[in-house]
Amino acid sequence: MPKVLVSDPIEQVGIDLLAQVAQVDIHTGLSPAELAAMIPGYDALMIRSGTKVTQEVIEAAHQLKIIGRAGVGVDNIDVPAATRKGIIVVNSPEGNTIAAAEHTLAMMMSLARHIPDANESMKAGKWDRKRFTGVEIYKKTLGIIGLGKIGSHVATVARAMGMKLLAYDPFLSTERADQLGCRLVELDVLFSESDFITLHLPKTPETQHLISGDTLAKMKPTARIINCARGGIIDEMALVTALKEGQIAGAALDVFEEEPLGESALRSLGMEAILTPHLGASTEEAQANVAIDVAEQIRDVLLGLPARSAVNIPGLRPDILEKLTPYMQLAETLGNLVGQLAGGRIESLEVRLQGELASNDSQPIVIAALKGLLSPALRERVNYVNAGLEAKERGIRVIETRDASQRDYSGSLCLIAKGPLESRSVTGALLGEHELRITSIDDFPINVSPTRHMLLTLHRDMPGIIGKIGSNLGSFNVNIASMQVGRKMVRGNAVMVISLDDPLPEGLLAEITKVQGIRDAYIVNL
Numbered sequence: 098m099p100k101v102l103v104s105d106p107i108e109q110v111g112i113d114l115l116a117q118v119a120q121v122d123i124h125t126g127l128s129p130a131e132l133a134a135m136i137p138g139y140d141a142l143m144i145r146s147g148t149k150v151t152q153e154v155i156e157a158a159h160q161l162k163i164i165g166r167a168g169v170g171v172d173n174i175d176v177p178a179a180t181r182k183g184i185i186v187v188n189s190p191e192g193n194t195i196a197a198a199e200h201t202l203a204m205m206m207s208l209a210r211h212i213p214d215a216n217e218s219m220k221a222g223k224w225d226r227k228r229f230t231g232v233e234i235y236k237k238t239l240g241i242i243g244l245g246k247i248g249s250h251v252a253t254v255a256r257a258m259g260m261k262l263l264a265y266d267p268f269l270s271t272e273r274a275d276q277l278g279c280r281l282v283e284l285d286v287l288f289s290e291s292d293f294i295t296l297h298l299p300k301t302p303e304t305q306h307l308i309s310g311d312t313l314a315k316m317k318p319t320a321r322i323i324n325c326a327r328g329g330i331i332d333e334m335a336l337v338t339a340l341k342e343g344q345i346a347g348a349a350l351d352v353f354e355e356e357p358l359g360e361s362a363l364r365s366l367g368m369e370a371i372l373t374p375h376l377g378a379s380t381e382e383a384q385a386n387v388a389i390d391v392a393e394q395i396r397d398v399l400l401g402l403p404a405r406s407a408v409n410i411p412g413l414r415p416d417i418l419e420k421l422t423p424y425m426q427l428a429e430t431l432g433n434l435v436g437q438l439a440g441g442r443i444e445s446l447e448v449r450l451q452g453e454l455a456s457n458d459s460q461p462i463v464i465a466a467l468k469g470l471l472s473p474a475l476r477e478r479v480n481y482v483n484a485g486l487e488a489k490e491r492g493i494r495v496i497e498t499r500d501a502s503q504r505d506y507s508g509s510l511c512l513i514a515k516g517p518l519e520s521r522s523v524t525g526a527l528l529g530e531h532e533l534r535i536t537s538i539d540d541f542p543i544n545v546s547p548t549r550h551m552l553l554t555l556h557r558d559m560p561g562i563i564g565k566i567g568s569n570l571g572s573f574n575v576n577i578a579s580m581q582v583g584r585k586m587v588r589g590n591a592v593m594v595i596s597l598d599d600p601l602p603e604g605l606l607a608e609i610t611k612v613q614g615i616r617d618a619y620i621v622n623l
């Protein structure tokens with residue numbers, strides 16, 4: 098019988114499901130070192146957010162086939178290390194959506210009516226009515242940052258309660274926002290017009306401290322902010338200052354920069370701040386949903402069947418998977434690249450299968466391209482199963498074309514992403530059986546291996562420009578791993594791709610765009 102280790106508290110219904118096909122051992126509260134010592138004998142690991150599945154754990158996991166995260170975020174798992182070892186990582190992208198949305202709404206009502214503090218004062222034997230006069234939410238403006246699953250449910254309920262809705266989500270079509278009754282606006286408009294602001298976006302390097310001293314200063318003094326998304330999207334120190342100085346009226350936080358929250362100035366705030374210990378997903382229903390969702394996937398994988406919400410490896414028959422995996426990796430990488438170049442709202446994606454690829458089953462390749470395209474926006478929420486649906490919900494039209502006559506490489510793939518103003522294209526191919534190559538960007542021919550951190554410029558082909566960019570990078574101590582220039586004519590327009598050993602430091606992109614002859618520059622992280 099296969100063995101499953103459960104290392105966080107999981108609803109019994111999930112354990113019972115697993116016990117039908119495996120021996121289930123429950124050991125909670127393990128440190129990474131203790132987990133690494135225990136994991137070698139196990140075929141599957143089931144966790145919530147408490148367990149840290151580090152590289153050390155994965156290296157020790159000699160027979161592990163699957164890690165199941167009963168929840169959405171896989172930020173506590175070293176997913177690249179798992180992928181390298183062929184371990185499937187699955188999650189439950191929707192099991193706790195309603196719970197997190199309802200917690201947000203409860204936080205908003207609590208902020209508006211001071212319920213937690215009024216309750217505390219009653220329990221202390223008082224009858225203080227004046228202190229707890231609140232505000233109504235009816236006809237107030239709610240600004241929603243991130244209009245995905247949770248943000249959409251919050252919008253639907255808030256609209257029914259008579260609120261006016263603004264939303265900022267650079268990856269969402271206006272049609273989808275219209276359907277939800279939200280006016281899509283730029284962030285500054287949302288900050289200055291909202292009475293309540295709620296965050297429902299992933300935490301990424303770009304969204305870290307999105308709410309900072311500067312952005313808090315743009316809000317109304319009566320504004321109240323809610324974060325039930327991820328800690329670190331709000332700069333906690335700046336928030337404490339803004340609340341103490343009356344720059345905004347209130348904040349309700351379920352998530353924190355460090356969890357569990359240690360000693361923090363947040364704990365000393367008065368009734369302008371409401372804190373809960375990451376309870377967004379803590380409902381009986383959500384915990385049962387995620388436990389069943391993930392236990393079923395672990396069971397299926399242990400029985401040799403595909404998983405439906407694999408974050409890192411698609412659920413296909415092994416023979417098909419083996420043949421298509423390199424092309425799917427190519428499609429996902431190109432999708433991610435073209436998504437970052439298009440930089441936001443995308444109306445259509447053309448997937449052009451060229452050469453011998455034109456005679457292949459296109460569906461897994463199209464899905465992989467969409468997964469890559471959406472991953473800058475949705476991170477671990479997008480997988481091989483929901484990528485098509487997510488694209489449809491965002492109003493992205495998928496156009497599939499084939500051109501068997503294109504013979505530069507045995508098989509190549511071209512992706513063209515069209516936005517409201519411009520379209521961007523990338524082409525790639527396989528060198529040998531597995532090596533990925535980017536062979537053109539916006540029709541400029543190049544030959545580049547995709548790497549984790551890249552700087553891409555569109556510029557005029559003129560003497561000195563490459564040297565200037567090189568010395569800019571050098572002055573910030575960024576090491577260049579390789580560099581390629583592609584052009585169609587001498588001294589015309591050109592594209593340059595620089596692979597970097599390190600991520601580009603903040604501020605350097607702005608310096609590079611100032612170099613004479615640069616039309617545009619992009620940081621690409623794959």
Ligand SMILES: NC(=O)c1ccc[n+]([C@@H]2O[C@H](COP(=O)([O-])OP(=O)(O)OC[C@H]3O[C@@H](n4cnc5c(N)ncnc54)[C@H](O)[C@@H]3O)[C@@H](O)[C@H]2O)c1
Nearest residue numbers: 197243244245246247268297298299325326377378474478
């Ligand atoms: N508190 C909890 O217990 C709890 C429970 C579940 C989910 N979450 C968190 O809630 C957040 C939202 O989850 P979801 O299920 O709605 O995710 P989702 O993927 O369905 O939606 C996220 C939305 O954010 C948008 N987005 C991405 N980058 C953005 C940016 N820079 N600015 C504005 N919008 C951006 C995406 O386009 C997407 O529409 C996530 O951070 C998730 O981890 C917390």
Ligand SMILES: O=C(O)CC[C@@H](O)C(=O)O
Nearest residue numbers: 145146168169170193378
């Ligand atoms: O309660 C949990 O396990 C975390 C819930 C949530 O943050 C998630 O990512 O699903």
